[in-house]
Amino acid sequence: MADIKFDKLLRQFGQTKAVDHVSAELGSGRFVALLGPSGCGKTTLLRLIAGLERPDSGTITLGEELVAGPGHFVGPEKRRLGMVFQSYALWPHMTVAGNIAFGLNQLPRVERDARVSDALRMVGMSAMADRKPHALSGGQRQRVALARSLAAQPRILLLDEPLANLDAHLRQSMLAEFRRIHAATGCMMVFVTHDQNEAMAVADTVGVMDRGRLEQLAAPMELFDRPASPMVARFVGHGRTLPVQVAQRDTDGNCHIRIGDVPVVVPGLVARGPAWLCVHARDLVIGSEGIAATVASVRFEDGYHVAELLLDALPEADTLPVRLDSPAKQGEAIRVRLRGGWVLPRGGAAHPKADVAMSADRHREPA
Known part of the structure; x- marks a missing residue:
């Protein structure tokens, strides 16, 4: 289990503060959604967690490990994180099983095969292990991308608008899958979306962002009943x-x-x-x-x-x-x-x- 802590986290691009001195603590085992309009800073914050961006100031702690701070930076490959992107990023010439096993080459063959098998079973794709990506639907490809991340046994799973390319029916199906997998694994998940219905449907904690600031971090019901700022009141539930x-x-x-x-x-x-x-x-x-x-x-x-x-x-x-x-x-x-x-x-x-x-x-x- 791991939690995530930010302390006065800042990331600028020119004069724009994409993440503006954010301080927060995301509890271990949570399903957290980062929500807000386009350009609010949610994707940049996720990339900072992943190590794909370096903060200009402030600190990030994963569990007990400081991964970013003054004069200190741990690269993404050493953070033990999984990430599922909006694009599936599957190798077209590899089978489903091959795609999932791709990042596990350092493991013994028996352990690698066991992890692939477990990940396929977890996402309901065991019968399609030998198929190529072109033979899969969009929802099935997204499940493979999810299985690939789960097979690495990450301490935190990051989801960057993973449902944006799916139609409405498949989005609902995948939301149910995310809830089920979170309950089964206990893995902390951080889910970026601009769709508040998605955020409210899967997350037990939602962070609403605006212009780089974290306006409120709370349970979905509290965002509706007790918004902390006018922006949250207007953004959540079309208030x-x-x-x-x-x-x-x-x-x-x-x-x-x-x-x-x-x-x-x-x-x-x-x-x-x-x-x-x-x-x-x-x-x-x-x-x-x-x-x-x-x-x-x-x-x-x-x-x-x-x-x-x-x-x-x-x-x-x-x-x-x-x-x-x-x-x-x-x-x-x-x-x-x-x-x-x-x-x-x-x-x-x-x-x-x-x-x-x-x-x-x-x-x-x-x-």
Whole structure:
């Protein structure tokens, strides 16, 4: 078993801080997902763990071993890590078994064959050991790439967007495989993805990154219920942040606010003053005594009727539409009741619409 520790980790490319003084500890045996928009630094952080990038400052510790720090660097070949890439990187002229055995040439033949056999069985590919990669489907090739990493018995397995080339059905199948293999091996896994549904489906711990910073490291449910920053609130679950004023915070940790003429009590961290009210579609329900709103648009998505609402008490320029998973008519005036949410201090946080613009114009991470 091994854990991963970062201390003030920095990696720059020119003036861009791809990883910006990140400090964190990822517990041994965990399935960790690094999540965020393109260019947020998640792939660079994974490459730093792997030893494919050298940090400009800060330290990385794997288990009890310092692998990167001032005047000290352990190469990737000595870190005992496995890595599965977005591309399968299989040798086309070798069989499935040959691809898996390729990195095990230093082992005795009997041990090498045993590891190949165990890895094939673990990913359900024993019957295809003699096939060549061109005779496999995309999902099967990804299983071979996974088996190749597992056969090396790594202390940590790194997964760099391994499902990006698969269709939706195969992605779900491979997510189930990752969960099963993690449970069977206990090997720590770090999974990079920009797809939050993938991250929430497999990981017990999710790190949300933005512009090189680790915004929050927590269990999936906590990211929804108690986002640590406005960025997390807006990014996870298509949440929205509404500008409000907190009148008071009671002894139970609830914030008393008003939206228009409706008093609302929501848990949060703000004692008094300007704040963000963080809400998801699940936090709103149609109710006659609720907050006045206008239906801006409607659509049918993933089996649900979805309405985008503008709250009448908030100028359109101050907020993005709030999602409501309920049938409605475009242009209809309705009222919605708040049955959940979370309040964060507003401080100098960016305007809600800024994150949308930045996600479209964000720098690309180095390969």
